[in-house]
Amino acid sequence: MHCPFCRHPDSRVIDSRTSDDGLSIRRRRQCPECGGRFSTTETASLMVIKRSGVMEAFSRDKVISGVRKACQGRPVTEANLALLAQKVEEAVRQTGVSQLDTNEIGLAILGPLRELDEVAYLRFASVYQAFDSLDDFERAIRDLRADHDASEPDSHDR
Numbered sequence: 001m002h003c004p005f006c007r008h009p010d011s012r013v014i015d016s017r018t019s020d021d022g023l024s025i026r027r028r029r030q031c032p033e034c035g036g037r038f039s040t041t042e043t044a045s046l047m048v049i050k051r052s053g054v055m056e057a058f059s060r061d062k063v064i065s066g067v068r069k070a071c072q073g074r075p076v077t078e079a080n081l082a083l084l085a086q087k088v089e090e091a092v093r094q095t096g097v098s099q100l101d102t103n104e105i106g107l108a109i110l111g112p113l114r115e116l117d118e119v120a121y122l123r124f125a126s127v128y129q130a131f132d133s134l135d136d137f138e139r140a141i142r143d144l145r146a147d148h149d150a151s152e153p154d155s156h157d158r
C-alpha cells in the first residue's frame with residue numbers, strides 16, 4: 001500500500017478494527033517515511049455476474065434500488081432498506097461464495113423482504129419469480145397465510 005502523501009511503497013499498520021457488521025476491517029496506517037497517517041478498508045471481494053455476463057462488485061445500493069420500486073407506498077423507511085441490504089449481504093457472504101449471479105441475489109432478497117413488508121415481498125416476487133398467472137399469486141399468498149398460522153401455535157388448542 002503506497003503512502004498517499006509521499007508515495008512511499010510501504011506503510012505500517014498501527015490499528016485494526018472490525019466494522020460493526022463484521023464485514024470489513026478498517027486499518028489505520030502510518031507511513032514510515034513521512035509519518036503521514038491514513039486508513040484503508042478491507043473487505044472480501046464479492047462479485048455479481050449480471051445477466052449480460054458483465055461482472056461487478058456487489059453493492060448494497062443496487063440491492064436497495066432493486067427493491068425500492070416494490071416498496072413504493074409501503075411503510076418502509078430508508079433505514080429499513082439499509083438494514084435489508086445489510087441482511088442480504090450477510091446472507092450471501094455466509095454462503096462463502098466469492099461470486100454469484102443476479103438470480104441468487106434475488107433469492108437472498110426474498111427472505112428479508114418478506115419479514116419487512118409482505119406486500120412489497122409479493123410485488124418483488126411477482127417480478128422476480130415471473131408470476132404469470134393469478135394462481136402464482138394465490139400460491140404465494142397461501143404460503144404467507146400458512147406461515148402465519150404456523151407462528152400461532154395456540155390457535156389449535158382452543
Ligand SMILES: [Zn+2]
Pocket residue numbers: 003004005006007008031032033034035036
Ligand atoms: Zn509518506
